[in-house]
Amino acid sequence: MTPHEDYYAKRAREYEGIYDKAERQEELAWLRGRLPALFAGRRVLEVACGTGYWTQFIARTAAHVTACDINEAVLEIAREKPVPPGRVRFARADAFSPGGLCEGCDAAFAGFWWSHVRKSDLARWLSGMAAALPSGALVAMLDNRFVAGSSTPVSRRDAEGNTYQLRQLKSGETHEVLKNFPSASDLADAVRPFAAEAHLEETQYYWLLVFRLK
Numbered sequence: 185m186t187p188h189e190d191y192y193a194k195r196a197r198e199y200e201g202i203y204d205k206a207e208r209q210e211e212l213a214w215l216r217g218r219l220p221a222l223f224a225g226r227r228v229l230e231v232a233c234g235t236g237y238w239t240q241f242i243a244r245t246a247a248h249v250t251a252c253d254i255n256e257a258v259l260e261i262a263r264e265k266p267v268p269p270g271r272v273r274f275a276r277a278d279a280f281s282p283g284g285l286c287e288g289c290d291a292a293f294a295g296f297w298w299s300h301v302r303k304s305d306l307a308r309w310l311s312g313m314a315a316a317l318p319s320g321a322l323v324a325m326l327d328n329r330f331v332a333g334s335s336t337p338v339s340r341r342d343a344e345g346n347t348y349q350l351r352q353l354k355s356g357e358t359h360e361v362l363k364n365f366p367s368a369s370d371l372a373d374a375v376r377p378f379a380a381e382a383h384l385e386e387t388q389y390y391w392l393l394v395f396r397l398k
């Protein structure tokens with residue numbers, strides 16, 4: 185288990201606290217409507233689904249969601265989410281190896297995962313996902329923008345430009361977590377080899393990148 189995986193396994197039961205931040209409620213409500221509208225009728229591969237917070241909303245309109253995470257601890261919680269019967273399959277899988285996970289999928293979603301991918305691993309992750317889906321598939325990525333006073337401060341930057349935060353669990357344990365805050369041009373550059381058309385929606389706290397695979 186990598187330090188990142190270990191952190192999310194330990195944080196599983198307290199993870200959804202991030203969706204309680206008062207100042208973010210209006211934007212989260214918008215996203216809870218935006219994602220189901222985007223994926224209506226689609227067969228969706230969701231990577232790094234965590235506790236299934238977004239899965240439950242996407243599943244309301246999608247034809248089917250295959251939701252994967254590397255951590256059994258978060259999948260246990262995800263499996264308790266109220267989802268329409270037969271519409272969601274939760275599976276333990278690595279986001280970097282999505283091949284064969286979702287036959288017939290025509291869409292993909294990753295929530296708050298991009299920011300945890302090392303810059304030097306982005307192309308490997310994106311190309312793996314592109315290879316697992318048909319041309320024309322709809323892809324949406326949702327993640328955080330850095331907002332001083334609301335976001336956890338950045339504690340350091342490494343040689344390749346990845347940034348880190350120090351996060352404390354309720355147990356008192358502190359973990360250093362890789363958390364990148366890509367600019368609009370970083371996002372455009374990263375998806376250019378795979379995206380036929382890309383559109384970035386930015387709110388104060390979040391960004392949502394939507395594109396179709398070449």
Ligand SMILES: C[S@@+](CC[C@H](N)C(=O)[O-])C[C@H]1O[C@@H](n2cnc3c(N)ncnc32)[C@H](O)[C@@H]1O
Nearest residue numbers: 192232233234237253254255258278279295296
């Ligand atoms: C910030 S959480 C996002 C969870 C969920 N998508 C959400 O938006 O609420 C990141 C998730 O990535 C998972 N993860 C870490 N490494 C992974 C990997 N290599 N493949 C798949 N999931 C991974 C962690 O277990 C954690 O659940």
